[in-house]
Amino acid sequence: MNSAELVELGQQLRVDSVRAAAAAGSGHPTSSMSAADLMAVLLARHLRYDFERPDHPGNDRFVLSKGHASPLLYAAYKAAGAIEDGELATFRKLGSRLEGHPTPRRLPWVETATGSLGQGLPVGVGIALAGKRLERTGYRVWVLCGDSELAEGSVWEAAEHAAYEHLDNLTAIVDVNRLGQRGPTRHGHDLDAYARRFQAFGWHTIETDGHDVDAIDRAFGEATSTTGQPTVILARTLKGKGVASVEDREGLHGKPLPDAEEAIAELGGPRDLVVRVQEPPAARLLHAVPDGSRELPTYDKGDKVATRNAFGAALAALGTARGDVVALDGEVGDSTRTEQFAKEHPDRFFECYIAEQQLVASAVGMAVRGHVPYAATFAAFLTRAHDFARMASISGAGINLVGSHAGVAIGQDGPSQMGLEDLAMFRALYGSTVLYPCDANQTAQLVAAMADLDGIRYLRTSRGETPVIYGPEERFPVGGSKVLRSSGEDRLTVVAAGVTVPEALAAADALQEEGIRIRVVDLYSVKPVDRETLRLAAEETGCLLTVEDHHEEGGLGDAVLDAFTDGRPVPRLVRLAVRTMPGSAAPDEQLNAAGIDATAIAAAGRLLVGEAVVR
């Protein structure tokens, strides 16, 4: 396409954005119009992409970080011949693939769900990392950002990470239209302000007029020929560009144009240009690392091993068995134990430093490219990336997140380091799996099993040693549980997981000496829960006592309820959980103070069996 045609294409993208939002009665046409010329030049001149083969390993990858500009994206799909013009009219309607913010669940050309600002660039960094270090097929990653979202700290985690890793296959394009949702941004059209920041973080920067197609073309060319560092193109644009009644005006964010027909006429009317997008270069398949034999670590019953250690060993073994497994850590690999994977598989280990948002975003980017990422940090610090995990669940990204140092059982470090909300956070994510092993063999099995699940998979590990209670031959299906103590005379069922399992067993032993038999269930699969076992236990023992090293809301206690919310009779339920604010103390003192140790379980058991009401 020549320059005049590019101008026309830009106008077409504007017209189609206006049309889509008008048909929907909502949406963000003005935020689309500012970036239309950038998108036109990218699509027609620089992107290499086969829309019929979105899985082509040589395809460039495009991420619309400013996800609210979805009309522009869909208009581009039409221009590329990927969707019909008529589909634009379904925008934001029930059942349409063209959602308010793009999601890969619906559209094969969308890499990652966006709409929570400041996430597209971090995920783009993850994709570019995969391209650079794992695949080497030469694809480029293009991320279209808004200017408002540069206020998000996650953007600067991404900027730091990308420059440090020399991601010259990554180009960020910033649509500097100077207007946020409710008014001007901090820096308006001061492109230099943004350039200084990106330069300081090690990026190559280009400032351009975002409505001059030739200047944009030169900028993209310069970006693709820059080596050794990522490039950001800072494009001065006008929100609502091309329609005088809305151009560069406040108060029009997220609203259809007041008079769409008039606007379309002003833009020169509808067009039906079709762009022949460049083919990607031929490229070989992913996962150059061959699979090896799988030999998960095994442990002897009675040994004492921290589940975090078993995780580290199992992950390293899984890395040997599977070439698609990669590991990431937030600069605590000596604590989470990903260090073993890093040592054995350095090419597939990604140090993300203390930047948990980028840690999870990198994992999402790897998953987008077909790898199987395990990203680990302290359970407490995964809360830092909650929004990234939330968006990953919307994407349907298959990522493994591993939170170590769960609960008060960590001991002396105190509450800031204790994961006490993580089960609630991960249970509440759509389609998630939540696993909480209590011993080393169980951990090893679950680490391997989680690799092949869908969606967000969370593994909770513990800092301190726990006894190995299962043999290496034992299997632990996701959605299952283990009944560790059971008799025909059980008068109560204790449901435990992780560090509270040995406490429950000790309590059962103590009560048995008093003539009280109780059932003990190891609910290692917190989501989904083993409904059958819990229901049977309820029927046979009448009362369930849950014991967890987590706040009482949203964790194990609430999870057990999942087995009884179909209208059937519910057993008596009692919860032991962390209800006070812990301080520093030894692990056993912590469990005691929180009332979740063997003593507390036995005491509750006596009361419940005696039919007394406790709390």
Add this chain to the structure above:
Amino acid sequence: MNSAELVELGQQLRVDSVRAAAAAGSGHPTSSMSAADLMAVLLARHLRYDFERPDHPGNDRFVLSKGHASPLLYAAYKAAGAIEDGELATFRKLGSRLEGHPTPRRLPWVETATGSLGQGLPVGVGIALAGKRLERTGYRVWVLCGDSELAEGSVWEAAEHAAYEHLDNLTAIVDVNRLGQRGPTRHGHDLDAYARRFQAFGWHTIETDGHDVDAIDRAFGEATSTTGQPTVILARTLKGKGVASVEDREGLHGKPLPDAEEAIAELGGPRDLVVRVQEPPAARLLHAVPDGSRELPTYDKGDKVATRNAFGAALAALGTARGDVVALDGEVGDSTRTEQFAKEHPDRFFECYIAEQQLVASAVGMAVRGHVPYAATFAAFLTRAHDFARMASISGAGINLVGSHAGVAIGQDGPSQMGLEDLAMFRALYGSTVLYPCDANQTAQLVAAMADLDGIRYLRTSRGETPVIYGPEERFPVGGSKVLRSSGEDRLTVVAAGVTVPEALAAADALQEEGIRIRVVDLYSVKPVDRETLRLAAEETGCLLTVEDHHEEGGLGDAVLDAFTDGRPVPRLVRLAVRTMPGSAAPDEQLNAAGIDATAIAAAGRLLVGEAVVR
């Protein structure tokens, strides 16, 4: 103190850090030793603080962002005469005030809990903002950061915010000891790398030798005399400084020194220097804005009003009534409706742009200084600040967080904008309150009531209009509920909140026409829940059906269980919640597709009353 004495004081702080960690058998002495000279000069020469009056309005404020260096902080307290030498030996022990990471719950001189890295500077920005814009008592804010934590995006949200607000009362001191937990940082001792970044963000930067007390003294002096912008002092230091066996060595993070006695001898032995810390200047009290009369907005029954609108109007009215109320927003004030407060009380409104971590951190900083902050953004985007809310709960900070656009009811924008995990997130925080109003008068009352609660208070508001069902005279105690339909013949209780309340009422009406009477409870207080009403409903109707615009985990359904976990018989419980991934659609279509509208409630009611098992 002269230079030689400052050197001695630095050594004393090192010795006491080593002693505390040795007594504890854990802790971070090497991370304390690198910053000891910085702390010595600050304490003896620049900090203005009355340890006997931590509430003194003229006190400078010190935040230890690298919270793991707590031994240094406690050693400084000893040097200032605030604690006895003997207390150092209680470090990290059960019941001690000297926790692994400092918390204000235990120590009056700690402004905010730290230990999750990258949070001290953002909270310091909040305190400095309060000092600059609300109090004007002239105090300075000093934040001691680690170098590793500069990888956190939240630090750059803070850097951006501080420079934009010209916070020349803020000094960040970075202890660049080049070593993180598991090895070298990205930039090692390259102070320029950090200086470039801070300069680009608009800060005055000073590079210094962090072990030269005279150079440090000059740096602090330059920082306090810099106007118009915040200052960062980048101090080149050595981890473990002063003890050859650990100095500048890897693999020693978070560990007591191998031979404490030898190390203490090498450091010149124990000392008992006492520093006379400068007195703060005389200062007047906080909250210069006088209280006015309180006239909360009222609405007529039958009108249709969005609860977010009622929130905005009530907050503005509360701002008139109370001079201590401040509001903050994440650049969506036209959506959350804080814009009304911003218009009426511009001096007490803080625009935080799209940076939710800094939004919450600013609120924490305001709360630290005795103000009553309301921070608002979309409920979905508050997940971005989960770790900040978690740490605020550890601090015991009294902050009000308001999440708008809850649930699928927002309609066309799609899942990225829908708060579907927020109830789980906020319920799981220690000591939190979770409120979810369904109508405008209820919202107004709750907005006022939450101001005086302890801890984290969360209010969930809705985008669309809902009918006003309560009169303005109605009262809504926190921990209460409202029974909206009740009869002697109720065969089921529907528990709803927010947008599902009108749906539940419509279902009750439909069922009544079929001869089925059901009870309807408006559970506006999700945490704490109204145990009495729920238990009575269970007794009288036998079955509870919860209906919520939230994922099924951790929200209303789980909250109801709180009323029945004391061992008493549990009623039959059934949950209607969002179980599928929503797309774009109109609000009523969304409620229908999720199975939480009147039709779904009525259908479930019929089945349950007919004793059938549903799901």
